[in-house]
Amino acid sequence: MNDLLVSAELPVVTWAGDGDLGEGEALLATLDACRLESWGARSIRGFEIFRYAEASSILRSRDFASPFGKLSENSGLTPEDGWIYHHMGSTLANVQGPAHVKLKSIFLEFFGPRAIGRWRSHVRDIVRSRVKTSAKDGTLDLARDVCLVLPAYLFCRLIARPDEDAAFLAHTSDEILTIFDQDPKNRDRIIKAGNRLKTYTENLIAERTLNRGDDLISYLIGKREEGALSHDELVNNVAMLLEASVDNTGNQFALTMHHLLSVPERWQHIKDNPGLIKKAIDESIRITPKVTTINRIATIDTVVNGVSIPAGSWISVSILGAQRDTTGLPEAAHYDLDRVSERPHLVFGGGVYMCLGMLLSLLELEEGIATLAEEFPDLALIAPLEQTFTARNITVQSLKVKI
Numbered sequence: 079m080n081d082l083l084v085s086a087e088l089p090v091v092t093w094a095g096d097g098d099l100g101e102g103e104a105l106l107a108t109l110d111a112c113r114l115e116s117w118g119a120r121s122i123r124g125f126e127i128f129r130y131a132e133a134s135s136i137l138r139s140r141d142f143a144s145p146f147g148k149l150s151e152n153s154g155l156t157p158e159d160g161w162i163y164h165h166m167g168s169t170l171a172n173v174q175g176p177a178h179v180k181l182k183s184i185f186l187e188f189f190g191p192r193a194i195g196r197w198r199s200h201v202r203d204i205v206r207s208r209v210k211t212s213a214k215d216g217t218l219d220l221a222r223d224v225c226l227v228l229p230a231y232l233f234c235r236l237i238a239r240p241d242e243d244a245a246f247l248a249h250t251s252d253e254i255l256t257i258f259d260q261d262p263k264n265r266d267r268i269i270k271a272g273n274r275l276k277t278y279t280e281n282l283i284a285e286r287t288l289n290r291g292d293d294l295i296s297y298l299i300g301k302r303e304e305g306a307l308s309h310d311e312l313v314n315n316v317a318m319l320l321e322a323s324v325d326n327t328g329n330q331f332a333l334t335m336h337h338l339l340s341v342p343e344r345w346q347h348i349k350d351n352p353g354l355i356k357k358a359i360d361e362s363i364r365i366t367p368k369v370t371t372i373n374r375i376a377t378i379d380t381v382v383n384g385v386s387i388p389a390g391s392w393i394s395v396s397i398l399g400a401q402r403d404t405t406g407l408p409e410a411a412h413y414d415l416d417r418v419s420e421r422p423h424l425v426f427g428g429g430v431y432m433c434l435g436m437l438l439s440l441l442e443l444e445e446g447i448a449t450l451a452e453e454f455p456d457l458a459l460i461a462p463l464e465q466t467f468t469a470r471n472i473t474v475q476s477l478k479v480k481i
């Protein structure tokens with residue numbers, strides 16, 4: 079480390095945690111000010127990254143690893159808590175090196191570009207039927223009744239289970255995902271939900287072992303029989319796929335619909351030009367990314383822009399801050415359906431950890447929006463969006479509409 083410049087060159091901020099960054103507009107103002115001053119800062123928890131170029135390069139670099147394995151510990155779980163403590167550590171999101179590459183290639187066969195097309199008609203079917211069955215007196219909560227539940231209904235189709243399981247799966251996933259708050263007060267609910275999900279998954283694997291289909295579980299059982307997956311890897315990763323697929327996609331869908339419906343001319347423009355739906359999703363993801371921070375841990379002593387970062391340092395990459403960086407993308411915080419941008423999003427992470435479900439989630443958003451635009455063209459907001467907008471993520475509570 080002697081020949082490296084010291085990290086004191088970065089400004090120091092006094093945040094003790096995400097909460098101290100503020101919420102909503104205050105958070106955005108803080109991030110804008112920090113980004114203007116420097117690409118990064120030192121804080122009590124480690125290093126904070128604000129600009130696009132450095133954020134993108136750190137997410138892709140092998141000098142920094144995903145800290146998913148730390149989530150259990152930081153949520154107060156211990157090895158004595160059994161499966162739930164260990165399952166995060168042995169899933170695709172956390173195993174490292176060749177084991178990670180091997181596992182990812184198995185899942186990519188199911189979630190790759192050629193394989194996911196067959197789910198398009200299912201998304202349309204779910205969105206249509208959710209709107210029709212939820213609407214009362216011509217109104218519904220588009221977030222709660224449609225966007226947030228779509229991924230759990232789709233997951234039921236992926237694993238060939240009836241729609242009736244969707245509420246259980248969505249609730250269980252939400253409970254386990256409180257692990258990302260890294261708050262020991264969530265420990266008990268995480269353990270209970272983890273036990274429920276483990277039993278559900280093991281029963282499903284046992285049943286499907288005797289009765290195969292062309293679903294995700296049957297596909298993975300086949301991989302276990304080929305020796306590519308152990309039984310534990312099978313159980314843990316099915317649970318992880320549920321957790322990973324439900325919350326992020328549902329919220330990003332709701333956020334995109336809010337961008338469209340909050341400006342009626344914009345919604346009209348999309349209905350007249352459905353070819354712009356992909357652009358509408360892009361704009362929503364950049365300005366309001368569901369995941370607003372991605373963490374990394376430095377695996378070795380390393381250097382970024384001449385600043386030394388010691389092994390073991392905790393890095394908080396602000397996706398919200400970086401995606402609004404105007405370097406090379408003027409007015410990056412402005413929603414513009416005519417924008418031409420080659421700058422990839424960071425919300426799906428990067429490098430070897432790049433989100434496995436990116437294409438599936440984009441497919442869900444595209445088909446979901448297309449179905450709403452074609453079949454429910456009179457959709458209009460009747461109340462302001464209810465959301466929690468923090469340095470860790472954006473969570474939608476409600477998006478009330480008339481149809």
Ligand code: HEM
Nearest residue numbers: 170171322323326327330425426427428431433434435439
């Ligand atoms: C808008 C929707 C989604 C967002 C914003 C999102 C975001 C992310 C992020 C930030 C990561 C961590 C990347 C990193 O550390 O560099 C990740 C990883 C992952 N996501 Fe997603 N995700 C979404 C949808 C999905 C879906 C639908 C699935 C289900 C198939 C999924 C499965 C995964 C998996 C398995 C990983 C771990 C990948 C690895 O470590 O190799 N995600 N996602």
